[in-house]
Amino acid sequence: MVAFHASALDGVARNPALSTPLLLRLLAFDGGGDGPPRHALQRAGLPEPAVAVILAHPDPGARIDFAMSPRAEPAQRARLVDDPSPKVRAALAYGPEWRTPRTTVAPLPDDVCARLLDDPDPSVRAALLDSPHLVPSFVASLATHRDPAARRSAARAWEKLPPGVRSALLADPDPEVRRVATLRECRRDARLTAELLHDPTSAAEVLRRGLFHRADAERCVAERTHLAALAENPSLPTDLVERLAVDPDESVRLAVSLRPELDETRRMSIDFTVEAFARGDVGWVRDGLADPEVLRRAATSAHPLLRRTVAQSPHLPPDLIRLLARTEDPVVEDLLGMYHPDTPEEVLMRVYARLGGTFSAWMAETHPRFPREGLAARYADHPDGNYRRLAVRDPAATPTLIERLSHDPAVWTCQAAVGDPRLPLHRLREALHVPELASSAGANPAFPEDEMAAVLDRAGVPA
Known part of the structure; x- marks a missing residue:
């Protein structure tokens, strides 16, 4: 019974019809030491009272989940900038780890990023500099920061830096800052390229991007070190490109085939394998x-x-x-x-059929062009449960069909049907007692509020 309650509670936490009073109950719950359900902490459009509860939650894990929520507004997450736990501040600094291909994460305000960069805990500063969510203008502003790690990060925005700032980084007192800056500048400076070739930690990147004197390029081709990287180099003389196009190493020929200056005839004349x-x-x-x-x-x-x-x-x-x-x-x-x-x-339908599982479900639910109309007639009796699940998406699917699919032998199909608001209430209540369906039942938007409250009561969530 405990497992059932936990599963149903998880569904209620992500139910789009969950009222604010019930949400506040969930957020204050300690989960027997596990904290509130993550779905409650990472809901979209959290009301201000809920945000206030999370910010003051005694469990740092709850605040960490909120700090890394891809659905929370940056201004809401930013209020954790003075959190007493460095783990929470580090989670805020790095930002959401999960995001879908068609979505982007809004960055924190620059002033909040600046405060995190000056945080007394080094793990917070490191998390910010590793974050994939920083805007280029902020990255560029790090070039004059007192912390060498910040100045190293500024090199990621090399082309946006003024010439004087680039020169300063190339002459930086910190050797690692100079190395990273030189790696960027070697794309237009053959002398710097020649210097970096002696650094084994930089060799592959230098060979791929550096500007070469012909003599250095010939020597590197002869030495065959990181030859596939060299084959990508935009400054490689044409005759050396042609030599590498027939190299015995398949990876080298493939790299040559991808060069941007090749016309289509020459590109496809190269013997490569993908x-x-x-x-x-x-x-x-x-x-x-x-x-x-x-x-x-x-x-x-x-x-x-x-x-x-x-x-x-x-x-x-x-x-x-x-x-x-x-x-x-x-x-x-x-x-x-x-x-x-x-x-x-x-x-989309071919991709759905090919990939199946969680990815297909995500695509069917989120892609704006994924079909809906007519799916019940086409797929309700399909031999593959992955397709029968699609019938639930059809606006014309009847409550009788939805109930039938809620008993389907394929669990994915059952879960989709149990989460549909057209499911008759008596079947929704039954599904709450089936471990693999309880979460879907709890998330059903048609689940009555008083019965959601009863789930919280049975799970021990204080009123």
Whole structure:
């Protein structure tokens, strides 16, 4: 019975119809030492009384969950900047770890980031500098900070730094700051490239990005160290590129085939192999995902990795979406489904069928183009439970069908039906006593408030 109550309580915590009084009860609950349910702490649109309870919660774990919530407003999370626990402040500084491909996390205000950067605890400062949610302007502002670690981070915004600031970092008293700055500047300075080649910790990046004198480039080709990285280098002389295009190392030939200056005929004349499920990460395409010319070059290429990289762009025009949808490349289709809001329905359905499980459920629930109408007639009696689950999405599905699907042999289908507000109330109450369905039942928006309160009562949540 305890496991049942815990599962139902988790569902109630994420129920969109949960009232503020019940939410406040949940947030004050210590969970037998485990703290409040995470779904209650990370709900979207928390009302001010709920935020106040979380900020003052005696369990640091509750405050950490809120600090890392991808749904909380930055101004709400920012109120933890003076939290007494450095673990909470570090969680705030780093920010949410989980986010979906089509969503972004709003950054903390600059003044809050500045305070976290000056936090007395080094773990807080380190978490902020590692955060993927900092805006480029703030990163650039770190170039004159007294902490060498902050100045090292500023190099990530190298192209946004004024020339004088870049020069200062290149001459910084801290050797690691100088090394990181030199790694950035070597892209336009062959002398710095030659110096860095003697540093084994920097060699691969220097070979990939540094500006080369011809003699140094020839020597590196002859030495064959990190040759696939060198094959990507934009300053490599044309004759050396041609030599590497027929190199016996397959990874080197593949790297050459991805160079941006190649026309399509030359690119596809290279003997390269792409792994069946290799996800594209071609630098010049990734950096140009908002550039119409780059999008068109990559989408119209026959090179799978160019197409897979460009499929991650939310800026694709309709004709390129249609073109990519016809490539018959499962990886391209998967990436379109994850990243692009205008992916055709037929592609979404193929991705749904191929991937199944949690990802398919997430895509079906969140993708704006995923179909709804007509699914009950098409899939209610499908032999695959993953498809029968889709019938629940149909606005025309009747309560009788929803109840039938709530008894489906496939647990995914049962859970989808039990969470649907059209489920008859008597079946919803029954599902609360089935361990694998109790959470879905608790999250059903049609669950009466007095019965939600009863779940809290039975779980020992104080009134």
